[in-house]
Amino acid sequence: MTIKRKGRTKNLAAGRPPTTRKPKSISRKATKALINSHHLLEKKKSQAIAKGDRAAEAAIDGEIAALGGIEKYQQASLQGQRLDRGGDSSHVLMEWIKSDGPVPSSSAGTSAETRLKMLEVGALSTTNMCSRSRLFDVERIDLNSQTDGIIQQDFMKRPLPKDESELFDIISLSLVLNFVPDAIGRGEMLLRTLDFLKQPNTDCSSELHDLFPSLFMVLPAPCVTNSRYMNEPHMETIMNTLGYVKAKSKITQRLVYYLWIRKSPVQSSSATFKKVELRSGHSRNNFAVVLRGSSG
Ligand SMILES: C[S@@+](CC[C@H](N)C(=O)[O-])C[C@H]1O[C@@H](n2cnc3c(N)ncnc32)[C@H](O)[C@@H]1O
Numbered sequence: 001m002t003i004k005r006k007g008r009t010k011n012l013a014a015g016r017p018p019t020t021r022k023p024k025s026i027s028r029k030a031t032k033a034l035i036n037s038h039h040l041l042e043k044k045k046s047q048a049i050a051k052g053d054r055a056a057e058a059a060i061d062g063e064i065a066a067l068g069g070i071e072k073y074q075q076a077s078l079q080g081q082r083l084d085r086g087g088d089s090s091h092v093l094m095e096w097i098k099s100d101g102p103v104p105s106s107s108a109g110t111s112a113e114t115r116l117k118m119l120e121v122g123a124l125s126t127t128n129m130c131s132r133s134r135l136f137d138v139e140r141i142d143l144n145s146q147t148d149g150i151i152q153q154d155f156m157k158r159p160l161p162k163d164e165s166e167l168f169d170i171i172s173l174s175l176v177l178n179f180v181p182d183a184i185g186r187g188e189m190l191l192r193t194l195d196f197l198k199q200p201n202t203d204c205s206s207e208l209h210d211l212f213p214s215l216f217m218v219l220p221a222p223c224v225t226n227s228r229y230m231n232e233p234h235m236e237t238i239m240n241t242l243g244y245v246k247a248k249s250k251i252t253q254r255l256v257y258y259l260w261i262r263k264s265p266v267q268s269s270s271a272t273f274k275k276v277e278l279r280s281g282h283s284r285n286n287f288a289v290v291l292r293g294s295s296g
Contacts, residue, residue, distance in 0.1 A: 229288035
């Protein structure tokens with residue numbers, strides 16, 4: 001006599017408890033839509049806060065929560081880092097570093113003193129190309145840490161360095177500046193990078209190239225290619241004013257990548273950049289960076 005087993009599990013994955021199942025993959029289109037909706041709501045929220053409209057702010061918070069909150073947004077961003085969707089953006093930085101000259105063996109090794117110090121703002125993973133390269137000692141922060149190895153911290157509230165040992169050779173702002181909902185906040189974020197980077201021409205902790213101290217910046221391409229208030233020359237002028245010089249750049253259909261080297265002190269502590277229309281047209285986006293005069 002054969003005994004039939006009722007409800008037998010067909011495969012191991014199906015039998016796993018829900019918490020250990022991989023999150024469902026979201027389609028490319030849905031990922032983009034989710035990220036865009038989140039950015040739009042954050043922008044509306046910052047406008048409501050500026051107006052002191054508490055009711056609107058609460059309503060928008062509800063809409064953000066209904067979309068799944070920052071967790072769902074981060075999950076969508078991680079999907080964008082999958083190899084089949086272009087991979088994580090730091091592979092471009094690694095290509096640039098390698099193309100600039102051989103990476104010294106001391107830096108590639110495990111000695112903590114010789115590794116370059118990187119601050120990765122807006123980190124979603126501890127295993128991107130930079131982290132795996134062993135070239136960097138990476139400190140990772142995010143508004144909402146998803147895993148061990150990423151400190152939950154707002155870059156804009158991070159305590160200022162007490163001494164040189166707390167300064168970095170490189171800061172990564174990959175798809176973070178466009179997350180900031182307003183133009184003034186973006187300017188402040190760029191200005192704040194200077195507080196955490198080593199001074200130009202200081203004795204770099206390694207014999208590596210001329211690419212440090214620097215800022216690795218990644219943005220969705222349309223922020224620069226199709227904005228009413230931003231284009232490539234304008235971005236460069238703003239960065240030059242902050243003392244940065246463009247060392248590398250790359251543009252794909254989706255993203256624009258930059259490596260800005262800190263070359264000099266802030267050019268003019270009173271320089272201001274307002275939101276000025278550079279291109280007209282209905283199909284433009286409103287990405288902008290406003291500098292309200294820096295402290296130097
Ligand atoms: C689109 S994700 C980018 C993730 C990753 N860097 C990448 O390139 O795919 C943006 C991340 O930046 C983080 N972020 C935005 N503003 C931040 C801030 N002021 N301090 C720390 N993290 C911030 C958000 O929490 C979010 O996880």
